[in-house]
Amino acid sequence: MDQNAQAPAAVHATQRRQSRRPTLASGVLLLTVAGLCASLPGEAAADLPAELVGHVQELALSGARAGAPQGARVSVQLGALDSRLRLAPCREVQPYLPQGQRMWGKTRIGLRCLDGARTGPSGARWNVTLPVQVMVHARAVVAAQALPAGTTLSAALLQTAEVDIAAEMGQVFLDTGLLEGRSLQRPLVPGEAVRSSDLKARRWFAVGERVQVLASGRGYAVSGEAQALEPGFDGQNVRVRFENGRTVTGRAVGERRVEVLL
The missing domain is CATH 3.90.1210.10 (Antifreeze-like/N-acetylneuraminic acid synthase C-terminal domain)
Incomplete structure (x- = not known):
């Protein structure tokens, strides 16, 4: 796969403190950084250190490849931190994938300071997200x-x-x-x-049509015929009624076919 990536534009920073140390996720890279420096409004912002950029790119690429088809070309373009931020210097920055975040398209990667410069009893600790554009060709x-x-x-x-x-x-x-x-x-x-x-939802049958109903459970499956009480759109729930008057809800799965899981 193609692993083209671009370094981010300038980074503007502002201080954010956290009351407790974040829990480290297994398998996430740690990076010791001596100077992710603070940037005040109106001043030139500091670039992310090259080593940190490399780890962020690899983390994004790894996440994107997990859902990419075989032979796809994956590339990553890093954005810039919010220009209103002002981050305190940090010696140990950890890039991580935010929980539930998919590494496709416009997304974000987290950056958290684990061991800030010792300006006080506990040092500075912050947690921010960096915009990322992931392309899968x-x-x-x-x-x-x-x-x-x-x-x-x-x-x-x-x-x-x-x-x-x-x-x-x-x-x-x-x-x-x-x-x-x-x-x-x-x-x-x-x-x-x-x-x-x-695509418009595919309609497999109309109201009043006779449909085949397959009911299945653990270790068995039975089938029968019923009348559709609602139009059957692909993958959507629909009510059907059997000749004995019993009404059940199943899922429209094909041409005049309904699946019921028991």
């Missing part, structure tokens, strides 16, 4: 021409190309056949990736 299905909302997709309207699949939310597609007959809920420009969030 891979082949995916894209619009071959401008496609207005409501377009029913076909192979003639689509092609594959290398795009930044991390640029937007939503799953991309690798095979044009998977999109045959699907409809767009928003317009696409030429070369734009088709994502799951761009």
